[in-house]
Amino acid sequence: MTLRIHNNDKVLRAPQAIIFDTDNTLYAYDRPHSQALAAAERKAAKLLGVAADEVSGAFARAREDVKRQLGKTASSHSRLLYFQRGIEILGRKTQLVITLDLEQTYWRTFLSHCELFPGVREFLQALRSSGIGTAIITDLTSQIQFRKIIYFGLDDCFDYVVTSEEAGADKPQEAPFRLAIDKLGIDPARIWMIGDHPVNDIAGARPFGISTLLRVDRNHEGRDAGCDVEFDDFTELHQFFFSGKVDGVSQFAGAHAR
Structure with a gap:
Protein backbone atom coordinates (compact mmCIF):
# COMPACT_ATOMS: atom_id res chain seq x y z
CA MET A 1 0.00 0.00 0.00
CA THR A 2 0.97 3.63 -0.12
CA LEU A 3 0.29 6.33 2.44
CA ARG A 4 -3.45 7.00 2.66
CA ILE A 5 -4.81 10.25 4.04
CA HIS A 6 -8.36 9.97 5.37
CA ASN A 7 -8.62 13.43 6.93
CA ASN A 8 -6.71 16.25 5.24
CA ASP A 9 -7.78 18.82 7.82
CA LYS A 10 -6.08 16.89 10.61
CA VAL A 11 -2.68 16.21 9.03
CA LEU A 12 -1.90 19.03 6.63
CA ARG A 13 -0.96 21.31 9.51
CA ALA A 14 2.35 20.76 11.29
CA PRO A 15 2.11 19.19 14.78
CA GLN A 16 4.07 20.62 17.66
CA ALA A 17 4.75 17.09 18.92
CA ILE A 18 4.37 13.46 17.82
CA ILE A 19 3.71 10.60 20.22
CA PHE A 20 4.81 7.10 19.22
CA ASP A 21 3.82 3.64 20.35
CA THR A 22 6.77 1.23 20.56
CA ASP A 23 5.97 -2.45 19.98
CA ASN A 24 4.97 -3.24 16.38
CA THR A 25 5.23 0.47 15.58
CA LEU A 26 8.97 1.13 15.71
CA TYR A 27 9.92 -2.53 15.16
CA ALA A 28 8.29 -5.89 14.44
CA TYR A 29 7.38 -7.67 17.69
CA HIS A 113 16.40 -10.43 17.37
CA CYS A 114 14.92 -6.90 17.27
CA GLU A 115 15.36 -4.56 14.32
CA LEU A 116 13.90 -1.11 13.79
CA PHE A 117 11.68 -0.68 10.76
CA PRO A 118 13.47 1.05 7.89
CA GLY A 119 13.30 4.82 8.10
CA VAL A 120 12.39 5.07 11.80
CA ARG A 121 15.71 6.50 12.96
CA GLU A 122 15.93 8.97 10.09
CA PHE A 123 12.39 10.22 10.68
CA LEU A 124 13.01 10.74 14.39
CA GLN A 125 16.26 12.59 13.71
CA ALA A 126 14.49 14.83 11.20
CA LEU A 127 11.79 15.64 13.73
CA ARG A 128 14.44 16.61 16.26
CA SER A 129 16.17 18.82 13.71
CA SER A 130 12.84 20.53 13.01
CA GLY A 131 12.17 21.28 16.67
CA ILE A 132 9.12 19.02 16.82
CA GLY A 133 8.55 17.43 20.22
CA THR A 134 8.55 13.65 20.56
CA ALA A 135 7.24 11.22 23.15
CA ILE A 136 6.44 7.55 23.63
CA ILE A 137 3.36 5.96 25.17
CA THR A 138 3.95 2.25 25.64
CA ASP A 139 2.42 -0.58 27.63
CA LEU A 140 4.51 -2.84 29.89
CA THR A 141 6.87 -2.13 32.77
CA SER A 142 9.29 0.77 32.58
CA GLN A 143 12.55 -1.15 32.92
CA ILE A 144 12.16 -3.34 29.85
CA GLN A 145 10.69 -0.56 27.70
CA PHE A 146 13.59 1.70 28.68
CA ARG A 147 15.99 -1.12 27.76
CA LYS A 148 14.39 -1.48 24.34
CA ILE A 149 14.71 2.22 23.57
CA ILE A 150 18.35 2.26 24.68
CA TYR A 151 19.08 -0.97 22.75
CA PHE A 152 17.82 0.70 19.57
CA GLY A 153 19.98 3.75 20.30
CA LEU A 154 16.92 6.00 20.42
CA ASP A 155 17.27 7.29 23.97
CA ASP A 156 18.22 10.76 22.69
CA CYS A 157 15.34 10.85 20.18
CA PHE A 158 12.46 11.34 22.62
CA ASP A 159 11.66 14.18 24.98
CA TYR A 160 9.43 12.03 27.18
CA VAL A 161 8.54 8.38 27.72
CA VAL A 162 5.32 7.25 29.39
CA THR A 163 4.87 3.59 30.28
CA SER A 164 1.66 2.02 31.50
CA GLU A 165 3.51 1.22 34.73
CA GLU A 166 4.06 4.93 35.35
CA ALA A 167 0.54 5.87 34.24
CA GLY A 168 -1.13 3.09 36.22
CA ALA A 169 -3.08 1.75 33.23
CA ASP A 170 -2.61 0.33 29.73
CA LYS A 171 -3.83 2.00 26.57
CA PRO A 172 -6.54 2.71 25.45
CA GLN A 173 -7.39 3.96 28.94
CA GLU A 174 -7.15 7.70 29.43
CA ALA A 175 -4.31 7.86 31.96
CA PRO A 176 -1.30 7.22 29.68
CA PHE A 177 -2.47 9.74 27.09
CA ARG A 178 -3.28 12.35 29.72
CA LEU A 179 0.15 11.94 31.32
CA ALA A 180 1.98 12.28 27.99
CA ILE A 181 -0.02 15.39 27.08
CA ASP A 182 0.74 16.92 30.48
CA LYS A 183 4.45 16.20 30.12
CA LEU A 184 4.58 17.71 26.62
CA GLY A 185 2.56 20.74 27.71
CA ILE A 186 1.03 21.04 24.24
CA ASP A 187 -2.55 21.42 23.07
CA PRO A 188 -3.68 17.89 22.01
CA ALA A 189 -5.03 19.40 18.77
CA ARG A 190 -1.38 20.06 17.84
CA ILE A 191 -0.22 16.50 18.59
CA TRP A 192 -0.02 13.43 16.33
CA MET A 193 -0.17 9.85 17.59
CA ILE A 194 1.56 7.09 15.59
CA GLY A 195 0.75 3.50 16.51
CA ASP A 196 -0.15 0.09 15.11
CA HIS A 197 -3.29 -0.78 17.08
CA PRO A 198 -6.71 0.55 15.98
CA VAL A 199 -8.08 0.40 19.53
CA ASN A 200 -5.16 0.91 21.91
CA ASP A 201 -3.43 3.65 19.91
CA ILE A 202 -6.01 5.17 17.56
CA ALA A 203 -9.24 4.94 19.56
CA GLY A 204 -7.32 5.78 22.74
CA ALA A 205 -5.92 9.01 21.31
CA ARG A 206 -8.98 10.18 19.38
CA PRO A 207 -11.06 11.54 22.33
CA PHE A 208 -8.30 14.06 23.09
CA GLY A 209 -8.46 15.54 19.59
CA ILE A 210 -5.07 14.10 18.68
CA SER A 211 -4.45 13.39 14.99
CA THR A 212 -3.98 9.63 14.52
CA LEU A 213 -1.66 7.75 12.17
CA LEU A 214 -1.93 3.95 11.94
CA ARG A 215 1.12 1.93 10.92
CA VAL A 216 -0.11 -1.18 9.09
CA ASP A 217 1.71 -4.17 7.67
CA ARG A 218 2.72 -4.01 4.03
CA ASN A 219 0.06 -5.25 1.55
CA HIS A 220 -2.55 -4.54 4.21
CA GLU A 221 -6.07 -4.39 2.89
CA GLY A 222 -7.58 -1.21 4.28
CA ARG A 223 -10.11 -1.36 7.09
CA ASP A 224 -12.13 1.26 8.86
CA ALA A 225 -9.78 1.96 11.74
CA GLY A 226 -11.00 5.51 12.29
CA CYS A 227 -7.51 6.91 11.78
CA ASP A 228 -6.56 10.08 9.93
CA VAL A 229 -3.68 8.43 8.03
CA GLU A 230 -2.62 4.85 7.23
CA PHE A 231 0.95 4.04 6.21
CA ASP A 232 3.26 1.04 6.08
CA ASP A 233 6.64 2.70 5.46
CA PHE A 234 8.36 5.27 7.67
CA THR A 235 10.46 6.42 4.75
CA GLU A 236 7.31 7.31 2.84
CA LEU A 237 5.86 9.04 5.91
CA HIS A 238 9.11 10.99 6.25
CA GLN A 239 8.93 12.09 2.62
CA PHE A 240 5.30 13.17 3.00
CA PHE A 241 5.95 15.06 6.21
CA PHE A 242 8.80 17.10 4.72
CA SER A 243 7.35 17.40 1.21
CA GLY A 244 5.93 20.85 1.74
CA LYS A 245 2.37 19.50 1.88
CA VAL A 246 2.27 19.77 5.68
CA ASP A 247 1.94 23.46 6.45
CA GLY A 248 4.61 24.74 8.84
CA VAL A 249 7.21 22.02 8.23
CA SER A 250 10.51 22.97 6.63
CA GLN A 251 11.53 20.85 3.65
CA PHE A 252 15.17 21.69 4.32
CA ALA A 253 15.10 20.16 7.82
CA GLY A 254 13.89 16.81 6.51
CA ALA A 255 16.38 16.70 3.67
CA HIS A 256 19.25 17.67 5.99
CA ALA A 257 18.49 14.82 8.38
CA ARG A 258 18.43 12.09 5.75
Whole structure:
Protein backbone atom coordinates (compact mmCIF):
# COMPACT_ATOMS: atom_id res chain seq x y z
CA MET A 1 0.00 0.00 0.00
CA THR A 2 0.97 3.63 -0.12
CA LEU A 3 0.29 6.33 2.44
CA ARG A 4 -3.45 7.00 2.66
CA ILE A 5 -4.81 10.25 4.04
CA HIS A 6 -8.36 9.97 5.37
CA ASN A 7 -8.62 13.43 6.93
CA ASN A 8 -6.71 16.25 5.24
CA ASP A 9 -7.78 18.82 7.82
CA LYS A 10 -6.08 16.89 10.61
CA VAL A 11 -2.68 16.21 9.03
CA LEU A 12 -1.90 19.03 6.63
CA ARG A 13 -0.96 21.31 9.51
CA ALA A 14 2.35 20.76 11.29
CA PRO A 15 2.11 19.19 14.78
CA GLN A 16 4.07 20.62 17.66
CA ALA A 17 4.75 17.09 18.92
CA ILE A 18 4.37 13.46 17.82
CA ILE A 19 3.71 10.60 20.22
CA PHE A 20 4.81 7.10 19.22
CA ASP A 21 3.82 3.64 20.35
CA THR A 22 6.77 1.23 20.56
CA ASP A 23 5.97 -2.45 19.98
CA ASN A 24 4.97 -3.24 16.38
CA THR A 25 5.23 0.47 15.58
CA LEU A 26 8.97 1.13 15.71
CA TYR A 27 9.92 -2.53 15.16
CA ALA A 28 8.29 -5.89 14.44
CA TYR A 29 7.38 -7.67 17.69
CA ASP A 30 6.30 -11.17 16.62
CA ARG A 31 9.61 -12.68 15.49
CA PRO A 32 11.65 -11.57 18.54
CA HIS A 33 8.86 -12.77 20.82
CA SER A 34 8.68 -16.19 19.17
CA GLN A 35 12.46 -16.65 19.36
CA ALA A 36 12.59 -15.47 22.98
CA LEU A 37 9.70 -17.63 24.18
CA ALA A 38 11.17 -20.69 22.50
CA ALA A 39 14.54 -20.08 24.19
CA ALA A 40 12.89 -19.68 27.60
CA GLU A 41 10.78 -22.80 27.13
CA ARG A 42 13.80 -24.89 26.11
CA LYS A 43 15.70 -23.75 29.18
CA ALA A 44 12.72 -24.40 31.46
CA ALA A 45 12.27 -27.92 30.10
CA LYS A 46 15.95 -28.64 30.75
CA LEU A 47 16.11 -27.09 34.23
CA LEU A 48 12.83 -28.60 35.42
CA GLY A 49 13.11 -31.97 33.69
CA VAL A 50 9.71 -31.52 32.03
CA ALA A 51 8.62 -32.27 28.46
CA ALA A 52 8.69 -29.28 26.12
CA ASP A 53 4.99 -29.47 25.30
CA GLU A 54 4.10 -29.45 29.01
CA VAL A 55 6.21 -26.33 29.53
CA SER A 56 4.61 -24.60 26.56
CA GLY A 57 1.10 -25.40 27.78
CA ALA A 58 1.85 -24.29 31.34
CA PHE A 59 3.33 -20.97 30.21
CA ALA A 60 0.37 -20.28 27.92
CA ARG A 61 -2.04 -20.97 30.76
CA ALA A 62 0.06 -18.85 33.13
CA ARG A 63 -0.15 -15.87 30.76
CA GLU A 64 -3.94 -16.16 30.70
CA ASP A 65 -4.09 -16.45 34.50
CA VAL A 66 -1.91 -13.38 35.07
CA LYS A 67 -3.82 -11.25 32.58
CA ARG A 68 -7.15 -12.29 34.03
CA GLN A 69 -6.03 -11.48 37.56
CA LEU A 70 -4.31 -8.14 36.84
CA GLY A 71 -6.43 -6.73 34.02
CA LYS A 72 -5.13 -3.91 31.81
CA THR A 73 -2.06 -2.99 33.84
CA ALA A 74 1.67 -2.98 33.12
CA SER A 75 2.26 -6.01 35.36
CA SER A 76 -0.18 -8.06 33.29
CA HIS A 77 2.55 -8.18 30.60
CA SER A 78 5.29 -9.33 32.99
CA ARG A 79 7.28 -12.32 31.72
CA LEU A 80 8.62 -12.73 35.24
CA LEU A 81 5.08 -13.36 36.51
CA TYR A 82 4.26 -15.63 33.54
CA PHE A 83 7.28 -17.81 34.24
CA GLN A 84 6.72 -17.87 38.00
CA ARG A 85 3.11 -18.94 37.53
CA GLY A 86 3.99 -21.41 34.78
CA ILE A 87 6.50 -23.20 37.00
CA GLU A 88 3.90 -23.37 39.76
CA ILE A 89 1.35 -24.83 37.32
CA LEU A 90 3.92 -27.53 36.54
CA GLY A 91 3.85 -28.47 40.23
CA ARG A 92 7.32 -27.18 41.12
CA LYS A 93 6.16 -24.51 43.59
CA THR A 94 7.87 -21.10 43.41
CA GLN A 95 11.41 -21.34 42.00
CA LEU A 96 12.92 -17.86 42.26
CA VAL A 97 16.35 -18.51 40.73
CA ILE A 98 14.89 -20.37 37.73
CA THR A 99 12.19 -17.76 37.26
CA LEU A 100 14.75 -14.94 37.15
CA ASP A 101 16.95 -16.98 34.81
CA LEU A 102 14.08 -17.57 32.39
CA GLU A 103 13.11 -13.90 32.39
CA GLN A 104 16.68 -12.84 31.60
CA THR A 105 16.89 -15.50 28.87
CA TYR A 106 13.65 -14.26 27.34
CA TRP A 107 14.62 -10.58 27.17
CA ARG A 108 18.22 -11.21 26.15
CA THR A 109 17.01 -13.33 23.23
CA PHE A 110 14.22 -10.90 22.42
CA LEU A 111 16.50 -7.90 22.10
CA SER A 112 19.07 -9.79 20.05
CA HIS A 113 16.40 -10.43 17.37
CA CYS A 114 14.92 -6.90 17.27
CA GLU A 115 15.36 -4.56 14.32
CA LEU A 116 13.90 -1.11 13.79
CA PHE A 117 11.68 -0.68 10.76
CA PRO A 118 13.47 1.05 7.89
CA GLY A 119 13.30 4.82 8.10
CA VAL A 120 12.39 5.07 11.80
CA ARG A 121 15.71 6.50 12.96
CA GLU A 122 15.93 8.97 10.09
CA PHE A 123 12.39 10.22 10.68
CA LEU A 124 13.01 10.74 14.39
CA GLN A 125 16.26 12.59 13.71
CA ALA A 126 14.49 14.83 11.20
CA LEU A 127 11.79 15.64 13.73
CA ARG A 128 14.44 16.61 16.26
CA SER A 129 16.17 18.82 13.71
CA SER A 130 12.84 20.53 13.01
CA GLY A 131 12.17 21.28 16.67
CA ILE A 132 9.12 19.02 16.82
CA GLY A 133 8.55 17.43 20.22
CA THR A 134 8.55 13.65 20.56
CA ALA A 135 7.24 11.22 23.15
CA ILE A 136 6.44 7.55 23.63
CA ILE A 137 3.36 5.96 25.17
CA THR A 138 3.95 2.25 25.64
CA ASP A 139 2.42 -0.58 27.63
CA LEU A 140 4.51 -2.84 29.89
CA THR A 141 6.87 -2.13 32.77
CA SER A 142 9.29 0.77 32.58
CA GLN A 143 12.55 -1.15 32.92
CA ILE A 144 12.16 -3.34 29.85
CA GLN A 145 10.69 -0.56 27.70
CA PHE A 146 13.59 1.70 28.68
CA ARG A 147 15.99 -1.12 27.76
CA LYS A 148 14.39 -1.48 24.34
CA ILE A 149 14.71 2.22 23.57
CA ILE A 150 18.35 2.26 24.68
CA TYR A 151 19.08 -0.97 22.75
CA PHE A 152 17.82 0.70 19.57
CA GLY A 153 19.98 3.75 20.30
CA LEU A 154 16.92 6.00 20.42
CA ASP A 155 17.27 7.29 23.97
CA ASP A 156 18.22 10.76 22.69
CA CYS A 157 15.34 10.85 20.18
CA PHE A 158 12.46 11.34 22.62
CA ASP A 159 11.66 14.18 24.98
CA TYR A 160 9.43 12.03 27.18
CA VAL A 161 8.54 8.38 27.72
CA VAL A 162 5.32 7.25 29.39
CA THR A 163 4.87 3.59 30.28
CA SER A 164 1.66 2.02 31.50
CA GLU A 165 3.51 1.22 34.73
CA GLU A 166 4.06 4.93 35.35
CA ALA A 167 0.54 5.87 34.24
CA GLY A 168 -1.13 3.09 36.22
CA ALA A 169 -3.08 1.75 33.23
CA ASP A 170 -2.61 0.33 29.73
CA LYS A 171 -3.83 2.00 26.57
CA PRO A 172 -6.54 2.71 25.45
CA GLN A 173 -7.39 3.96 28.94
CA GLU A 174 -7.15 7.70 29.43
CA ALA A 175 -4.31 7.86 31.96
CA PRO A 176 -1.30 7.22 29.68
CA PHE A 177 -2.47 9.74 27.09
CA ARG A 178 -3.28 12.35 29.72
CA LEU A 179 0.15 11.94 31.32
CA ALA A 180 1.98 12.28 27.99
CA ILE A 181 -0.02 15.39 27.08
CA ASP A 182 0.74 16.92 30.48
CA LYS A 183 4.45 16.20 30.12
CA LEU A 184 4.58 17.71 26.62
CA GLY A 185 2.56 20.74 27.71
CA ILE A 186 1.03 21.04 24.24
CA ASP A 187 -2.55 21.42 23.07
CA PRO A 188 -3.68 17.89 22.01
CA ALA A 189 -5.03 19.40 18.77
CA ARG A 190 -1.38 20.06 17.84
CA ILE A 191 -0.22 16.50 18.59
CA TRP A 192 -0.02 13.43 16.33
CA MET A 193 -0.17 9.85 17.59
CA ILE A 194 1.56 7.09 15.59
CA GLY A 195 0.75 3.50 16.51
CA ASP A 196 -0.15 0.09 15.11
CA HIS A 197 -3.29 -0.78 17.08
CA PRO A 198 -6.71 0.55 15.98
CA VAL A 199 -8.08 0.40 19.53
CA ASN A 200 -5.16 0.91 21.91
CA ASP A 201 -3.43 3.65 19.91
CA ILE A 202 -6.01 5.17 17.56
CA ALA A 203 -9.24 4.94 19.56
CA GLY A 204 -7.32 5.78 22.74
CA ALA A 205 -5.92 9.01 21.31
CA ARG A 206 -8.98 10.18 19.38
CA PRO A 207 -11.06 11.54 22.33
CA PHE A 208 -8.30 14.06 23.09
CA GLY A 209 -8.46 15.54 19.59
CA ILE A 210 -5.07 14.10 18.68
CA SER A 211 -4.45 13.39 14.99
CA THR A 212 -3.98 9.63 14.52
CA LEU A 213 -1.66 7.75 12.17
CA LEU A 214 -1.93 3.95 11.94
CA ARG A 215 1.12 1.93 10.92
CA VAL A 216 -0.11 -1.18 9.09
CA ASP A 217 1.71 -4.17 7.67
CA ARG A 218 2.72 -4.01 4.03
CA ASN A 219 0.06 -5.25 1.55
CA HIS A 220 -2.55 -4.54 4.21
CA GLU A 221 -6.07 -4.39 2.89
CA GLY A 222 -7.58 -1.21 4.28
CA ARG A 223 -10.11 -1.36 7.09
CA ASP A 224 -12.13 1.26 8.86
CA ALA A 225 -9.78 1.96 11.74
CA GLY A 226 -11.00 5.51 12.29
CA CYS A 227 -7.51 6.91 11.78
CA ASP A 228 -6.56 10.08 9.93
CA VAL A 229 -3.68 8.43 8.03
CA GLU A 230 -2.62 4.85 7.23
CA PHE A 231 0.95 4.04 6.21
CA ASP A 232 3.26 1.04 6.08
CA ASP A 233 6.64 2.70 5.46
CA PHE A 234 8.36 5.27 7.67
CA THR A 235 10.46 6.42 4.75
CA GLU A 236 7.31 7.31 2.84
CA LEU A 237 5.86 9.04 5.91
CA HIS A 238 9.11 10.99 6.25
CA GLN A 239 8.93 12.09 2.62
CA PHE A 240 5.30 13.17 3.00
CA PHE A 241 5.95 15.06 6.21
CA PHE A 242 8.80 17.10 4.72
CA SER A 243 7.35 17.40 1.21
CA GLY A 244 5.93 20.85 1.74
CA LYS A 245 2.37 19.50 1.88
CA VAL A 246 2.27 19.77 5.68
CA ASP A 247 1.94 23.46 6.45
CA GLY A 248 4.61 24.74 8.84
CA VAL A 249 7.21 22.02 8.23
CA SER A 250 10.51 22.97 6.63
CA GLN A 251 11.53 20.85 3.65
CA PHE A 252 15.17 21.69 4.32
CA ALA A 253 15.10 20.16 7.82
CA GLY A 254 13.89 16.81 6.51
CA ALA A 255 16.38 16.70 3.67
CA HIS A 256 19.25 17.67 5.99
CA ALA A 257 18.49 14.82 8.38
CA ARG A 258 18.43 12.09 5.75
